[in-house]
Amino acid sequence: MKKNPTERIYDNTILLYRIVPEERRVEFIITQNDNDAIKKISEDDITSLSYDELLKDTIEFHQSFQQIKAIISEQKELMREDKKAADNQLKILEVFENDSNFLFKYYINRFRSIFTAEHSYVVKKEWRASKCKTKDRIDIFLNNIDTITDPAYFSHFYTTTKSKLLFESDFIIQEDYALRRCIGAEICIQEHLVKFDVSYFSLIEFFYDFSSKLSASEAFVNKCKCCNNYFFGEKNALYCAAPYCQKEYKRIIRNKKEYDRTHAPDKQPIKAVDDCVSTTKSRLSEKTNNDKQLMSEYSIEAEKVKQEIRNEVERRIIEHEPFDDDSMNKIISGLKYRIRNLYQDLTEKFKCT
Secondary structure: OOOOOOOOOOEEEEEEEEEEHOOOOOEEEEEEEHHHHHHHHHHOOOEEEEHHHHHHHHHHHHHHHHHHHHHHHHHOOOOOOHHHHHHHHHHHHHHHHHOOOHHHHHHHHHHHHHHHHHHHHHHOOOHHHHHHHHEEEEEHHHHHHHOOOOHHHHOOOOOOOOHHHOOOOOOOOOOHHHOOOOEEEEEOOOOEEEEEEEOOOOOOHHHHHHHHHHHHOOOOOEEEEOOOOOOEOOOOOOOOHHHHHHHHHHHHHHHHHHHHHOOOOOOHHHHHHHHHHHHHHHHHHHOOOOOOOHHHHHHHHHHHHHHHHHHHHHHHHHHHHOOOOHHHHHHHHHHHHHHHHHHHHHHHHHHHO
């Protein structure tokens, strides 16, 4: 689906959302809060994000939010400036605009709309009382955003009930719900009516529903060992679904299986003897200038040694005997000793020619 650029969000703007767990994605629509506008919504108005894209946007936004919060906190103290001055104050937020991040676009525009509305409120009302109310509303808004865009928030749902989450003031402060006029909308998508829910202000409703879906599907926030990005997956999952990361994951699994195969208990005695045979053969070739006759003699005897250890391993498999006891260690040591003696005999033979 096409992503429609986020427009300026004014007082009458609402955000519709739909969570599609089976496809691991969410859909957003920013629209005016009236029936005529909602009826005109089409698929082109929908912004669709995968779960992992939303997680990435949320983390990026939260990393910058303390700076944004500091700027807004400073600006709210200057709320009584005239309209032009207030508009100039808001321009400082433009540095945080990010067209590729939905939350930046949504929240930055929402900050503009709130300051515009609150400035008008302050100017029209008695200063001290209106300033206090404005500061309280903005503080609630900022505190809620600070909480729900923290990645740790998602894991909170595994231990917190909905009533406790939404109504305990030490976690999320209730916003003013008196402005609600829309409880949802049905949008026609591919000739089917699809239900969208409504989220106001700091997106508490959306993030609660989204995190609850994660909890129901037992999806956790993990960090990919390959790309270092965060993603949703099974608890303690190590690799995200990105093609490169999955390729790396499969490579590691293959290597692990090969390692397990070659380092299995019944393979260790064979590997120990084979390594000794191979290393000694290289040394003998160098010492004898790769003399064909001597190298042939070595290969014949070495094959006998290799076959003996294989026969011993096979016998132990059949009789269910261990592969790493003292008797096996003595056998391996004896075979290595034979290889070393063979090397000494052949090098002496080479010197006499």
